[in-house]
Amino acid sequence: GAVVSQHPSRVICKSGTSVKIECRSLDFQATTMFWYRQFPKQSLMLMATSNEGSKATYEQGVEKDKFLINHASLTLSTLTVTSAHPEDSSFYICSARDLGEETQYFGPGTRLLVL
Amino acid sequence: GQNIDQPTEMTATEGAIVQINCTYQTSGFNGLFWYQQHAGEAPTFLSYNVLDGLEEKGRFSSFLSRSKGYSYLLLKELQMKDSASYLCAPGGSYIPTFGRGTSLIVHP
Numbered sequence: 001g002a003v004v005s006q007h008p009s010r011v012i013c014k015s016g017t018s019v020k021i022e023c024r025s026l027d028f029q030a031t032t033m034f035w036y037r038q039f040p041k042q043s044l045m046l047m048a049t050s051n052e053g054s055k056a057t058y059e060q061g062v063e064k065d066k067f068l069i070n071h072a073s074l075t076l077s078t079l080t081v082t083s084a085h086p087e088d089s090s091f092y093i094c095s096a097r098d099l100g101e102e103t104q105y106f107g108p109g110t111r112l113l114v115l
Numbered sequence: 116g117q118n119i120d121q122p123t124e125m126t127a128t129e130g131a132i133v134q135i136n137c138t139y140q141t142s143g144f145n146g147l148f149w150y151q152q153h154a155g156e157a158p159t160f161l162s163y164n165v166l167d168g169l170e171e172k173g174r175f176s177s178f179l180s181r182s183k184g185y186s187y188l189l190l191k192e193l194q195m196k197d198s199a200s201y202l203c204a205p206g207g208s209y210i211p212t213f214g215r216g217t218s219l220i221v222h223p
Contacts, residue, residue, distance in 0.1 A: 043202075043213060043214065043215040043216060044158070044202070044213045046212065091155075093157045093158075102145060102146065102148075102163070102206040102207070103148070103160060103163055103206075104148075104160075105160060106150075106157040106158045106159065106160075107157060108156070108157050109156065109157040
């Protein structure tokens, strides 16, 4: 099956710093990648949809200047949490989907803790 | 938009069978996904039903009725490791939405 990796798996940072999370599709070309956030015991919340070579589409309430998304190639998308604050601490999960396919394959997630 | 309804929590005994139901209302429906999510981990793909009927894959089976907007996930011979959240997700809309999921607790 399709494999999606995420890096790092866990990050702890100080308030005010920026954190970059990478999402890679390892054995297929992901024309679309999705970024989710999940707080403890809550459902997955879609943050943004990223299409290769174009600007990401953000969900309502998600600040695009705070959560920078770059999808520069068919196998890599990055999410940068700028000036992170403790309330940004969460589990960030990416998923990838191939052109013409509907199945999303999820990365293992990145657990962010902002002190 | 999408409206997904599934039970919040279910409990079952090891070795038993459990059925997790999901009803949905969505535009542009093509098929229905089921994902499994263990606590602290990302979701993993279980099944994708496009046509009506039951599809079996080992201990897990998934059923779809497009006309009724209804699906279920059937888990047989339950094991402790099956304790997880099970997410129902209608596919077909450009923006995917997941339900809150059903938390399944398997006890000895």
